[in-house]
Amino acid sequence: MLWSLLLISLANICNSDNIKLTGKTNQSSTYRQDSDNYISDRAIDGNVSQCANTEQKTNSWWQIELESVRNISCIAIYNKCHQHSDITNAQIYIGNSNKTDGSDSSRCTTIKDFKQGCYNHIHCDRGVLGRFITVSLSGNSPLVLCEVRLCGSKEDICNSDNIKLTGKTNQSSTYRQDSDNYISDRAIDGNVSQCANTEEKTNSWWQIELESVRNISCIAIYNKCHQHSDITNAQIYIGNSNKTDGSDSSRCTTIKDFKQGCYNHIHCDRGVLGRFITVSLSGNSPLVLCEVRLCGSKEDSPFVLVEQKMTWADALYYCRERYTDLASILDEEDQDWAVLTAKEAQTVFVWLGLRYTCTLDFWFWVEDHHLEYNNWAPGENTQECDMSAAMMKEKDNLWFRKFDNETFNFICAK
Known part of the structure; x- marks a missing residue:
């Protein structure tokens, strides 16, 4: 008896409507029959006999915006037995964006083996926070939702000062x-x-x-x-x-x-x-x-600073032996990470994995990338043998060409 009660309580965790669904709902389109409009609010009106229903168009969706961010633990969906009520393979997205394609939200899960005539208790593949919950159905079928219930805890995540603002x-x-x-x-x-x-x-x-x-x-x-x-x-x-x-x-x-x-x-x-x-x-x-x-x-940096003074060739060997390579900076984000990494350098310049080849007459990254993004100081991007690039750790962190036998700290790619 005790076990059966426990199983019932576990099975019905989504039946307790502990998130009061008073938020704003929307859907991709609204099916109309005679004078009846199958509007999006029907999915949260507490009446399983009348449903939200989109038209038969491509990639239908339904969405609710909650009044606060929630940590969603369970979603319960009820559809009565009817044509188009099987929403197997529909996707559920949760996040803080109202985009309906899920591009700016986390995928909660894909609905499997949906059963009509009862509540389907759906759990996210992992914990997901958000105030927008979207049900999206690809293909040309209409999306039908007779009743949606949610369980989750309110997240006052900004009240925990977990980034110490000492900047x-x-x-x-x-x-x-x-x-x-x-x-x-x-x-x-x-x-x-x-x-x-x-x-x-x-x-x-x-x-x-x-x-x-x-x-x-x-x-x-x-x-x-x-x-x-x-x-x-x-x-x-x-x-x-x-x-x-x-x-x-x-x-x-x-x-x-x-x-x-x-x-x-x-x-x-x-x-x-x-x-x-x-x-x-x-x-x-x-x-x-x-x-x-x-x-x-x-967020972890993709780079690591080595506070030893070495020539460019020795720095290259050191990085390849202990990490991946000397650092390549392929875009502005890489440059930002390099600037952060170089802050504690003991030398004015730090070596990068950028080298000039006299044979082919161009600059190249040792990780086998072409030089496209750059942050050269004026007049430094010149063709000269036995030269490699070093970044200045101050003054806009510009790049300078330096002779290979000079010794600096250096940045390795992890």
Whole structure:
């Protein structure tokens, strides 16, 4: 008896509607018959006898936007016995983007052996966080959902300050009143009663440079109730460039419906990597930030710094023996990683895996890549035998040609 009760409780974990589905629903199209519209909200109305139903078009989908981010543990879907009610092979995506093709969300699972006339309890292949849940059916069949229920815990992931904000902050200008300076560091000092505040100038911004590259999952911003504290429509950019206009970074999101007097939990439209986080406000209003918190995981560099002074050939041999090769820098992201890696170098320059061949008359990467992206200092990209490239660890981290017998620290590819 005890075992049967346990099995029943385990089997019915999705039947307890512990996420109240009051969010906004949508679907790719709506099937209509006579005066009856099979709208998307029917999938969460508590009535299994009336269903959401798309038209018979290519790649149908249904989506709900929850009111907060959830850690989804189970999804229960009920379809009554009817034509097109079998949704075997439909995909379920969960994330913080409303894109319906799953390109900016995590795939929860593929529905297998769907049964009509009962609840199908569907579990993600791994834990997935998000506020958008999308059911997507490829092919030309309509998508039918009579009832959808969810189980999961609310995730206030921004309340855990798991990125210690000890980086360098900056802002476009600093508002001053009497002897009080509203400096940029106030946004990360742990005190919500004193704020960073720019002057009333065009296109204000605030920025922090973290000590390492992070995969940012959530940003929490608190502003006390005050004039200019509403930062609705401000843009958040994340990347490895300190440009404040976002031209060299990815746009995380636009802040919507900002509320004063509480933490606003802001999630990027898609996963974004970077060490520079910029909040930018267009127009002539000052930018006020009383407290900023970040959540995200640390990203490992593809490079490692060797703090030994060697010639280029010895450095090449060392890297190939202990790692993979001398570092190749093929794009701006690689350059950013190299800049971070070189920060602790004991020499002004660090060797890279870039060499000039007199025989073929061109520069090449020793990992067998053509030279396309470059960060040469002016006049340094010249053809000269017995030369290799080294990156300066300061002053824009430009590349210089150096004789092979000079000795520097060097960067290896892991």
